[in-house]
Amino acid sequence: MRHHSSHPRASRPTPSVSGFHAGGSGTPVVLLHGVTATWRVWSPVIPFLEERHSVFAPTLPGHCGGESLAPDCPVTVAALVDRLAAELDRRQIDRAHLVGNSLGGWLALELARRGRARSVVVFGSAGAWSSERRVRALAAGMRLAFAASRRCSRWADPIAARRVLRTMFLGAQVAYPDQVPAEELAASIRSCLDAPAVVPLLRSIVAQPFQTLPAEAGRPIRVVWADRDKILPFEHYGRPLLDRLPGAELVRAPGIGHVPTWDAPAWVAGQILEVAARADAGERSDA
DSSP states (O other): OOOOOOOTTOOOOOOOOOSEEEEEOSSEEEEEOOTTOOGGGGTTTHHHHTTTSEEEEEOOTTSTTSOOOOTTSOOSHHHHHHHHHHHHHHTTOOSEEEEEETHHHHHHHHHHHTTOEEEEEEESOOSOOSOHHHHHHHHHHHHHHHHHHHHTGGGHHHHHHSHHHHHHHHTTTOSOGGGSOHHHHHHHHHHGGGOTTHHHHHHHGGGSOOOOOOOOTTOOEEEEEETTOSSSOIIIIIHHHHHTSTTOEEEEETTOOSSTTTTOHHHHHHHHHHHHHHHHHHHHHHO
């Protein structure tokens, strides 16, 4: 089933390498993207969220436009969580509705472990796997794809303009490559030239998988998984994650890809808004 993506306030601004987006008002929502991406992967969803919430969408450290990492800083999930927690402190965001896709989901869950979550919604979250052999092969494949994007960066615009090539680059990530604006795909290909954290991160993630996160009253967690996720299939990545999230709610999603924000922005926003409203209502009733 294909989801409608139109919205009267949604727009397609010119891609930039700005390190973050901040806007809106209300209880805070923090949006975390996946490895190799930037905050702009959330741009189709943000207009829906800002009708009810303040939104902060950072580009992860060591990614294009994100905060630089010191040469001696280990590039691990824990190090990225440290930097994100410090950034939330600087912005005086104590607890937020944490939302993540892929690696961003793992980071959101680790921030929740540190007490920073009002609620959590993750889409195709990384962090758990059925076997180490499988995740090592996945990480190696992602390193090769990243290297290919770097080599193709000089041809980013013609690649983005040709349907067959767009599908080659996006087919594993989204269900409907034609819904990704050409300028966004070109910008994402070029962004691989300035993402020094990606390769060391893909080498380090196998060593420290996500550990069980105990349920906490008043902090709902929703795990959303595309039925045909081509990057992190549910049986090998989603089910092991749920085993480590007692009490989490599962939503299976037809008709979207691993990165669902371009496929179905209104539906993605609806998942976030529903869980955030439930958590905010619970906090008001406890006050």
